[in-house]
Amino acid sequence: MSKKNKTRRPKARLPKGMRDGQAREIRAMNAMLEKIRAVYELYGFEPLETPAFEYSDALGKFLPDQDRPNAGVFSFEDEDKQWLSLRYDLTAPLARYVALNYDGLPKPYRRYATGSVWRNEKPGPGRFRQFTQFDADTVGAPVGAADAEMCMLMADVMEAVGIKRGDYVIRVNNRKILDGLREIVGLADSEHDGKWLTVLRSLDKYDKFGIDGVKLLLGTGRKDDSGDYTKGAELDDNQIQIIVGFVIQFIESLIPLSESNLEEDHDEKLFNKDSAEGPYVLETDDMLEEWRENIFHESEIGLQGVQELEDMLNLFESAGYGTLRIQIDPSVIRGLEYYTGPVFEAEVTFDVKNDKGQVIQFGSVGGGGRYDGLVARFKGIEIPATGMSIGVSRLYTALQALGELEDETTGPMLVLVMDKERIADYQKMTQELRAAGIRCEMYVGGSGMRAQMKYADKRGAPCVIIQGDDERNAEEEMVTIKDLVEGSELSKQITDNKEWREGRPAQFSVKRDELVEAVRLVLKRHTGQEG
RNA sequence: GCCGCUGUAGCUCAGUUGGUUAGAGCGCCUGAUUGUGGAUCAGGAGGUCAUCUGUUCAAUUCAGAUCAGCGGUACCA
Incomplete structure (x- = not known):
């Protein structure tokens, strides 16, 4: 018998970026999805299912082009020469659904949806080419209560799946504030689009690299530990000072806990500062006032953003959601060409370790914001919408790290x-x-x-x-x-x-x-x- | 995309200063036990040493490239 006679068999292998799910994981995942669903139902959202693929033009900007029909999305050409793509999120299909059924839907229309989405890109640590999202959206509601509700909903979801208060935070920002900032530092002109994009990306790194890292990124650039170099936005010192001053305003707005009128069982996040006066709490109202008077006083859009944030804060406050759960964070960016008003992000704040015991950069487990332009693509009229998305696999991984996933299922x-x-x-x-x-x-x-x-x-x-x-x-x-x-x-x-x-x-x-x-x-x- | 680390049995890893048949623990299969999961003992299956190219009489070992995984970074609808 020579080696050449060996039968040629297909090698059993998993496609890149894909995963098999085993009983234990599926059960725990289903239990988690059920908890999330219960919260969405409680908030009054209705379930909706849309198909796994849509006509490519309905999905938005990631159309297959001639050269690379599968860049970003998985696409194929139907018998009738029309391009179809696997959905890459649940929001674009929602926009299509609303546009198609607009007349019959109650306005505002509130739905939740879950399912697999696919992205044709290189998988990375914790990133796969197929993953599950669990979304809730409100279509047809102006800025304010609907957005605030999304943040509180996210906080409630976090706690429903077993993440304790303080082990997560919902960070809120407003795109209009950033637009205002852009005016103030003199980059409003469209010729500065690219530069401003770099500024936003730099701000987004605040929680990762701290204020010094952001300064470097706003200026000449930054070299990270692995030796990779990130080019900076190359702003001048004055511009950097304005932006940095805006971002760190909250440090100025911290007051000692003893001087606040909080009770023992407060729902406020405590900060440390180099002082004997003990833990500090954030006086959000002071911060907004500072922004209004010293930063955005000459920017209409900026002031509008501050006002929107304040309106939301008032709703959080009266609903009893303190900064331990939801806090303003001017470094939240998200969906650069997508969101038009409030944006928010859910993040776990405890250490997440991989199976080698290394603490890894975990990032957010969900996020969302207001996207007033999305349905307009189909209808021609602007229909305001706001929504949020939970990254189910990431949330699951986080819960695993917390040891919150007990599997009590016994065999038959x-x-x-x-x-x-x-x-x-x-x-x-x-x-x-x-x-x-x-x-x-x-x-x-x-x-x-x-x-x-x-x-x-x-x-x-x-x-x-x-x-x-x-x-x-x-x-x-x-x-x-x-x-x-x-x-x-x-x-x-x-x-x-x-x-x-x-x-x-x-x-x-x-x-x-x-x-x-x-x-x-x-x-x-x-x-x-x-x- | 960029930087770094790692690829030897299903898993965790050892090893070969280049030399005939590549090892361990765990796991798996069979038996000791014709009706009993664990433990013990005995036996067994399982590896083109990631792939390709080069250097060499000889490469799993050395070199280069590629691929894959991990970590960071970039991008992220």
Whole structure:
């Protein structure tokens, strides 16, 4: 036999950037999705499903072009020469849906949606080419309450899935404030579009690199630890000073906790400062006042942004959401060519470690904002909209790091096939147990009893049902129930295999017609599961 | 895209200063036990040493390139 005769087989492999999901993960994920869904429902949103792909032109700016039809999105040409693309988010399909059904929908229209989205780009750490989003959006509501609601909704979702208050934060900003800032530093002219984009990206790095990093990025550029160099925006010192002054205004607005009128069980984030006066709280009102009077006093759009933020803050305040949950953060940027007003981002604040124990840069688990221009692409009239999106896989990873994902699911109990001639009898027992609501299966493999016991063990079966000749031929027909959970406990004290096997620990026999009742008792003891 | 690190069995890793049959632990399969999961013991399967090219009498080992994974960074609807 030469090597050349080797059969050519396809190699079993996973497409790049894709993942398989296993039982444990799917269960935990479903449980998490259910918690999120419950919050959306509670807020009054309606479910909506749209298809996985849409006509490419409906998805917006990432149209397939002749040269690279799959840049960014996965696309294909239909028989009728029309281009279709897999959706890359859930917002563009929503805009299409609203435009298509506008007349029949209640206005505002509030819906939630979940599903896979696809992006054809190089997968990175924690980034895949297929992933799940879970969105809630309000279409047809002007700026204000609808946006504030999105932030509170995100905070509630975080807590619903098990992230404690203080372990996450919703950071809020307003695009109009940034537009105002642009005016003030004299970059409003469209010839400075590129430069301003660089400024925004620099600001976005504030939470990552701190104020010094932002200064470098606004100026000449910054070299990071890995040796990569990022070109700066090359602003002059005066411009940098204005922007930096704006960003760090909150430091000026911190007052000692002792001077605030907060109660013990406050919902405010505490900051540290080099001083003996103890923890500080952010006086948001002071900060907005400073912005208004010293930064945006000559920018109409800027003042409008400050006003929008203040309106939202008032709603947070009256609803009891303090800065521990939702806080203003002028460095939140997001969707540069997309959002038109308030923008917000949900971030976890605890350390997330990978399986090697390294703390990794985790980033946000969700975000959103106001996109007043999106539906207009179809309708010609501007329909205001605001929404948010939860990155389900990322949130799941974060919860994993928190150890919040307990999997209490036990396997099904197993009816052993002791005698292949009597499968019908075993099947009947199985169905009886199922009819009683007990998760149960009959062994459908081809191996002997020992293998069946191993199978039961591997599946996490709480117990098995045994009926061989001994039970069958007893004076009155019996079945044996072996409690695998208790057996496992007992095995710790037994070292001799013969004793282990012949002792037949943790098993007992009952009359055939008492099977269901006896199983119920065993399950109740171990899993709390009731029939 | 850019920078760095890493690729040897299903998993975690050792090893070869270049030399015939590449190892361990865990896991998996079989048996000791014709009706009993654990433990123990015995046996077994499983590797083109990521791929390709080069240097060499000889490459899993050295060099280069490529690919993949990880981390950072960039981009992010």
